[in-house]
Structures are given as structure tokens and as C-alpha cells.
Amino acid sequence: MKDLVLSWLDERYKLSSFLEWARHKTVPVHRWTIFYYTGGVCLFLFLVQIATGILLLMYYRVGAESSYESVRFITSQVEFGWLMRSVHSWAANLLIFFVLAHMFSIFVMRSYRSPRELSWVTGCFLLGLMMAFGFSGYLLPWNELAYFATKVGTDIVGQLPVAGGWLLKLVRGGEEVTGATLSRFFGLHVAILPAAATCLIGVHLLFVQVQGMSHGEDAKAHMPFFPNFVLRDLALWLVALNVICVLAVFFPWELGLKADALKSAPAGIKPEWYFLSQYQLLKVMPARILLVPGELWGIFLFGAAGGAVLLLPFWDSLIRARGKERWLDVLGWGALAATAALTVWGHLS
Numbered sequence: 001m002k003d004l005v006l007s008w009l010d011e012r013y014k015l016s017s018f019l020e021w022a023r024h025k026t027v028p029v030h031r032w033t034i035f036y037y038t039g040g041v042c043l044f045l046f047l048v049q050i051a052t053g054i055l056l057l058m059y060y061r062v063g064a065e066s067s068y069e070s071v072r073f074i075t076s077q078v079e080f081g082w083l084m085r086s087v088h089s090w091a092a093n094l095l096i097f098f099v100l101a102h103m104f105s106i107f108v109m110r111s112y113r114s115p116r117e118l119s120w121v122t123g124c125f126l127l128g129l130m131m132a133f134g135f136s137g138y139l140l141p142w143n144e145l146a147y148f149a150t151k152v153g154t155d156i157v158g159q160l161p162v163a164g165g166w167l168l169k170l171v172r173g174g175e176e177v178t179g180a181t182l183s184r185f186f187g188l189h190v191a192i193l194p195a196a197a198t199c200l201i202g203v204h205l206l207f208v209q210v211q212g213m214s215h216g217e218d219a220k221a222h223m224p225f226f227p228n229f230v231l232r233d234l235a236l237w238l239v240a241l242n243v244i245c246v247l248a249v250f251f252p253w254e255l256g257l258k259a260d261a262l263k264s265a266p267a268g269i270k271p272e273w274y275f276l277s278q279y280q281l282l283k284v285m286p287a288r289i290l291l292v293p294g295e296l297w298g299i300f301l302f303g304a305a306g307g308a309v310l311l312l313p314f315w316d317s318l319i320r321a322r323g324k325e326r327w328l329d330v331l332g333w334g335a336l337a338a339t340a341a342l343t344v345w346g347h348l349s
């Protein structure tokens with residue numbers, strides 16, 4: 001019976017060529033092989049987000065008069081609703097942490113170099129999408145913290161020269177953060193971003209499949225992808241699931257008070273940890289540098305840093321051609337240390 005089904009499928013979909021590919025796919029074994037698991041963990045956490053997000057959607061009702069109430073209903077009335085919300089929030093944070101870890105490990109291994117430039121570029125866009133998921137999702141419970149953090153966050157858009165005012169209105173759906181902002185963020189969070197991220201992850205994985213893993217040429221040994229690497233990947237996913245569940249149960253995500261535009265912002269309002277370094281930099285910029293507002297310099301600095309990271313595979317070859325490779329490490333580790341220091345500073349201040 002099994003052979004009959006397999007041959008029926010094979011006739012139509014060339015299953016044997018897929019099995020042949022799976023049988024021959026290998027993963028290089030060397031001192032950095034452990035880093036190859038970081039991408040898989042990102043993928044797993046993304047799947048957790050999709051699954052828990054769909055479950056939350058069954059009860060979430062978007063609107064300034066219903067968002068907060070529906071989240072309170074989820075956490076207090078729906079069976080295991082509190083757990084799904086807590087898992088969704090913890091996994092979101094872990095996802096961004098692991099995407100950053102995956103990215104930095106690629107940098108350390110220099111895996112972004114030719115021919116993998118576009119794997120790096122698609123990865124950078126994925127990081128942007130994951131941060132947009134975080135920013136848009138933060139507002140959805142319509143609580144006090146989210147409301148004021150979104151107000152501060154979107155204010156930055158308004159600082160941009162020329163199109164700033166127009167962009168601010170586009171993002172907020174008006175002059176202020178209101179129910180219209182909530183609807184926009186909801187559409188972004190549950191439709192546009194998931195569709196874009198799914199397509200981009202597909203392209204990213206396709207590139208990785210077509211080119212194989214980096215360092216294959218100089219590795220002394222290779223392990224079969226099926227089942228050796230996949231089983232190790234799955235074991236790690238199980239560990240990740242356990243960690244998320246322990247965090248979600250012992251540190252359930254708070255809901256806080258409902259947003260109230262008429263109230264003043266509570267003291268110490270801060271964005272999520274992955275936006276803290278940018279936030280702190282903007283906070284400590286002098287009011288004006290060479291007649292230009294400090295905040296604008298700050299925004300320009302992020303833009304330039306983001307552009308430099310995106311185009312790393314292309315300017316890296318120029319640095320190498322001049323024999324200045326060690327500058328790459330100085331730049332990479334320096335950027336990591338500066339970001340970490342600004343994040344800690346932002347958290348403490």
C-alpha cells in the first residue's frame with residue numbers, strides 16, 4: 001500500500017528526486033557548526049508566533065473600546081488564554097534575540113561573503129520585519145505602556161525632514177495615536193507582516209538550499225542533513241519550547257491599565273529592549289549640532305548604520321582587497337559593544 005501511494009505521488013510530483021536530494025544533503029562539521037542551529041531556532045520561534053497568533057486572533061477584537069477588554073477576556077476567561085498570550089510575548093522577544101544572534105554568528109563566520117550576499121540582504125530585511133512585528137504588536141493590547149511607547153516611537157517619524165509630517169499621519173492615521181492607529185497596526189501585524197515575512201523566509205531558505213552551507217569546502221567532515229542534523233535541530237526546538245513555557249508560566253506577561261489619552265504618561269516609559277539603544281542615543285544627543293537638531297543627527301546615524309549593515313557583503317570585499325581585514329572585527333565587535341552599552345544605559349536611566 002505504502003509503495004503504491006509513493007509511486008502514485010512519484011509519477012505526478014517527482015518525489016524520488018526530492019528524496020535523492022535529501023539523501024545527499026550534508027552539513028559541514030567544524031568548530032563553528034553549532035552556529036548553524038541558530039537559523040533553525042529562528043524558524044521555530046517564527047512558527048510558534050504564527051500558531052499562538054492565530055489562537056489569540058480567535059478572541060482578540062480590535063478597537064479603542066474593545067482591544068484591552070478582549071485581551072483581558074483572553075487572559076482571565078479563555079482556557080489557557082493567558083498561556084498563549086504569554087508564550088506569544090516571550091517567543092517574540094526570544095525571536096528577535098535569536099535573529100540578532102544568528103546575524104552576528106554569520107558575521108563572525110564571514111558566511112555573508114560571495115556567493116551568499118543575498119542571503120545576508122534578505123536576512124537584514126527579515127530583522128527589519130521582526131522588529132516591525134514587535135513594534136506593531138506592542139500597541140495591540142491598548143494598555144497605558146503600549147499607548148505612550150507608541151506615541152514616543154511614532155514621534156520619531158515626525159522628526160524626519162520633508163516627508164516627516166505626512167509619514168506621521170500615515171502611520172498614526174491622524175495627528176494623534178487613536179483607534180485609527182490601532183487598526184493600522186493590527187492590519188500590519190496580522191496580515192501584511194506575516195505575508196511578507198513568510199515569503200521572505202521562503203526566499204532566504206531557498207538561497208541557503210541552493211548554495212549549501214558556508215565553509216563546506218574547508219570542513220574536514222560532513223554529517224548527513226537527514227536524519228543527523230534535523231534530529232539535532234528538533235531536539236533544540238524542544239529545548240526552546242521548554243524555555244518559552246517556563247518563562248511564560250513563571251513570568252506571565254502583564255496587561256497593566258487601559259490606555260487613556262487624557263492621562264499624563266507614566267514615569268519611566270521606555271520602548272522594548274531591542275529599541276532601547278536607538279532611544280537612548282536620541283535622548284542623549286545635544287539639542288543642536290551645526291544648527292541641525294540633534295534628533296535628526298541621531299536618525300541619520302541609525303539610517304547610515306542600517307545601510308552599512310545591509311551592504312556589508314559589498315564593502316567587505318573592498319576592505320579585504322586592501323588587506324585591512326582586522327578592521328572588520330574591530331567594527332563588528334565595537335558596534336555590538338556600543339549597542340549593548342546604550343541598551344544597558346537606556347534600561348538603567
Ligand code: HEM
Binds near residue numbers: 036126212215
Ligand atoms: C526570521 C529570521 C530568519 C530565519 C527564520 C532564518 C533562517 C535561516 C536558516 C534556517 C538558515 C540555515 C541554517 C543556518 O545557517 O543557521 C539560515 C542561513 C543563513 N542566514 Fe538566516 N534566518 C533569519 C534571519 C537572518 C538574518 C537577520 C541574517 C543576516 C542579516 C541572515 C543571514 C543568513 C545567511 C548569510 C545564511 C547562510 C549561512 C551559511 O551558509 O553558513 N539570516 N537562515
